[in-house]
Amino acid sequence: MVARLFRLRLALLGGGFRGSFGRGLRTALLYLLLAAGAIALAWFPTALLPAGADRAILDTIIGSVVLVAVFLVPFFENRRNLEPRQFAQYPASPGSIGFALLSSAILTWPFLLFALWLAALGVLRPEWAAPGWIAPLALGLAAVLGLCSTRVMSAVSKLIAGVRYAGAVRTVGTVLLVAFLPVAVFAGATAFGPDGRGLVDGLVDILSWTPFGAPFAALGLAAAGDLDAAILRLAIAGGAILLLIAIWIPITWIANQHVERPIGAGVARTGLGWFERFSARPSQVIAARAMTYWARDPRYRVALFAIPIAPIVMIVAFWVAGADPHLLSLLPLPVILLLLGWSQHNDVSMDSTAIWEHVASGTRGRADRAGRLAPVLLIGIPLALIGSSVTVTLLGDWRVLPAVAGMNVAVLLAACASSSIFSALMPYPATRPGDSPFVQPQWSGSGSGLAQTLSMLLALVLAVPPVWFSLTAVVDVSFVQNLWALAFGVGYGAAVLGLCILIGGWIFDRSGPELIAVTQVFD
Structure with a gap:
């Protein structure tokens, strides 16, 4: 042998x-x-x-x-x-x-x-x-x-x-x-x-x-x-x-x-893009489809390109007002992550052509909620970790890296948690697949402003505890306190995200037919 x-x-x-x-x-x-x-x-x-x-x-x-x-x-x-x-x-x-x-x-x-x-x-x-x-x-x-x-x-x-x-x-x-x-x-x-x-x-x-x-x-x-x-x-x-x-x-x-359960002979194993990288489970299949949409659909790319504009405008405004440039280095990344997670608050409308599959197949709402967050998390978590290093480099004190990383991860998870609820609770018209990303359909129901405002307010409220905890550790630098800020930020963000996924899933299960009716009106 x-x-x-x-x-x-x-x-x-x-x-x-x-x-x-x-x-x-x-x-x-x-x-x-x-x-x-x-x-x-x-x-x-x-x-x-x-x-x-x-x-x-x-x-x-x-x-x-x-x-x-x-x-x-x-x-x-x-x-x-x-x-x-x-x-x-x-x-x-x-x-x-x-x-x-x-x-x-x-x-x-x-x-x-x-x-x-x-x-x-x-x-x-x-x-x-x-x-x-x-x-x-x-x-x-x-x-x-x-x-x-x-x-x-x-x-x-x-x-x-x-x-x-x-x-x-x-x-x-x-x-x-x-x-x-x-x-x-x-x-x-x-x-x-x-x-x-x-x-x-x-x-x-x-x-x-x-x-x-x-x-x-x-x-x-x-x-x-x-x-x-x-x-x-x-x-x-x-x-x-x-x-x-x-x-x-x-x-x-x-x-x-040990004999592994065989895969059917007619099941394709190559050429499926993101579907090759996720297992055959409802949430992971939805995640693979969402990743495919983000790679191919221009509506998502336009949103990604627009996200960095807001923190740039905010930095310029604070700088003109005389704010400390070193402290301003803490601002851009949390704002970007907040907007990145918040951008999913109307994802049901963006995915209106396929939402009926989830309802018709009996997909649990929590699987739908969790799967849709895959693109944001796969982009946001590396961005939060790498961006935290850049932030503390500009700040000039590497001792606060754990607190800054915990704050950024928590802000991202809090924004994703808010989006998990509001994308099922208050969908509003979005650009239809295949149309120009800059075209907004007409809708006679409640406007998009209320859904956007409430979802952003919830994201900000959920982000307050980890941000306060981290800023305290940044101002009063202590190694132990920074580690606690990191642990609290990650743990708090994960707990809030898990809870909101369950709440959003419950809303999705109860209002699945209504979601189909709403999305088909402007699809």
Whole structure:
């Protein structure tokens, strides 16, 4: 079994070079660039710092980040990984299949690039040469740890998500990656601050006791002469490898015994755009359709282009009035997020040609309410997190990043909560699909002004508690208070949004036929 899988891995290694000459050339250039990037990552600390404690700290941080990425990325992106379930029909025991998959994974491009980076580290760090056995052992443990992490996390993802939810898992991974960017910027800015060295030392000490940072911390400790501490760190890495192998064995057995519910042969799996990335559940299908509308319908694009105008006008007005420019940096992003979430307050009218499908099929109102928020949340949450970093940069104090991020996320969720109620409670005429985005249909019922005013007032009222809590933390800077502001903003916003989705869903369930009648009048 092992020999067969090694031959299969070799064939897969060369698969990208087969076909046309152009494809082979592109593949070769891609892997050459990736190899150069791996070597550059190993060379970067040597160019930045001389040999010593500072370089050891940087190596531990970079190595920990790489190993964490190797551990987490396969859970969200594993489409190209071989899995135990694919070999269940072969006359081999789960143990032999698991061992073959684990050992043959060394012949994959990601692992070869990972091994190249580790080898470059060994070559470019002459201070690791004494004692001679520490460096090969530590780098070897790091390589095996990365190999086992990839196999285990990929298999766990396959068991939990399967084919049906793989697209949703990848979407969540992308959102989490975007959410991590402000944290990385915040950490970098803090490290170069006046108190950064103490925080970095504390972080490295914590990382050295984790399996991700232990191999690299062991190398630095051995170079400094502390051999006993280095051996203890290597023991941590070795224990983590044994734990992953112990998890891998039952996963292999379960994967060969577990049969996923098959998808119908007539169900299309490719070419469906956003529908490939969401599972076959009412709220997620509605979310995929809403994402498709936002990508193709000019009515939504016009609204998105108009949203940034309001904060610009407000900033200019306050600036002319003599407001502090630094404090004005807190204003634009919450206003943009408020308008972005509020823009969904009449989404039933924007979706009038398909609302009858939800009512006729018996779709629960809460599924309709939750699904329609997908475009706003997928745009708004990354915007809130990345924009918070820009805001605190302009403000000049990175210590308030948690409070600012909590405030912005809470404002977005509060606006979405208000829209979840009013899009079912008070729909009013909107531009029909296919018409010019600047055409407004005539309507003899209650005007749009009342619905817009009430929905905006509710959004503002719901946003008051987290905004007040966050502004208090910004004015009186305290690390603990900023963390509480972040936790309160996210928790409060999620609770309010969930409650309003239930209320809006109840209104939708009770007034479904009336909504069809109203939308068909001006459709």
